[in-house]
Amino acid sequence: MKWSDALLAGLVLGLAACGQAQETQPLLPPESMTRDPEVPPPVEVPAAVESTRQDILGFTKRGSLSGLARFAEGNEGFVSNLEGTPHREFWDLLRRTGIDPNLKLKALFDQPVGRRDVDGETWYIWPDLAAKDPGDLIPEKLSFQDRKRLRDLIGEDGVNRIRQGEAYPGMRTAIAEDGRWVYFVLGLDGEE
Template sequence: MRLTFALLAALALAGCGTGADDAAAPEPVTVTVTETQAETETAPPEPEVDCSTAGVRRTLPEQDLPDPVAEVRDAIFAAALACDYDELERLALELGDGFTFTYGGGTSAADHWRELEEAGTDGPMRVLVTILSLPYTRNETGSYAWPTAYQESPSQADWQALVDVGLHTQDEVDTMKEQGTGYLGYRTAITADGDWQFFVAGD
């Protein structure tokens, strides 16, 4: 009797334990894991400012010039072709005799040219390499000047050369001729001893 009761009690406890376990068992849960890749935001690159001489494949024709003039002309041409404003300013100030780059305000030729290039209007570097490739003239002080339209009485050929190389339109040339102002476009000059005097436009 005592054994039977003990056996029954054990079976009852086993049944209760099984029921408790079944009641407590959680239902299966399906977990979906989605792998996402975080996007890294990067600042857009600064826009590159193209030099107006980009793509220009121009060689400097030899001219019958004194060695100091030829050397400075070559150096100016190379620096302008590379849009090396600082080197151009160094060449402009090398002899310390003064240099004219504008008739307005401004203390730095390099900054002035850089601003014009970034504005994308005048393209002074392209103009500089172009006029140095044209024939030269001698001005009243004996300096070597480019282009030949920059003289007291330019010929029709001198004016036409500006149109042919794309520096000015025919209308612009005609206006300067009709107004009697002479050539007011970009011009440059180097003294016989190699001092770069100016690269400027206007009057």
């Protein structure tokens, strides 16, 4: 037998042995990668929350920033921005820069709702992902569907911010259990 034939035979036997080793000890991904995290049941909102949601949607359907601002002002402590700019003025500025608050609110209310306890009261938050703790928003802890939604809502930069321990950095709105509209923030830098 030539040395090249012997080398070839040795390689074939070695590859066969490797194949047998893989058959006896298959490599499996961790369980967390093979099953989808459990999807929580939908959150039911109280009548007062749904009533406020419908009131807000009424203003958004009419495209009325003035009506929306008056409604917001009627809710004690409502926040639309952290600079203290009046709601109507702030939302008008957003509209002139290409961000229509009415359309954004409609889009938010099309998302699932989440629930979070804040200072002794329950808030209903859209989208539901904004109600989660930062540690629970890490994509690997979410269902595949929620991972995609998270990326669609806040982009890769937002996901990186969450990985650094920040809270949900995107647009969101909340209504307290008594029907008080708490906030509508866009999640822009400085608007968290």
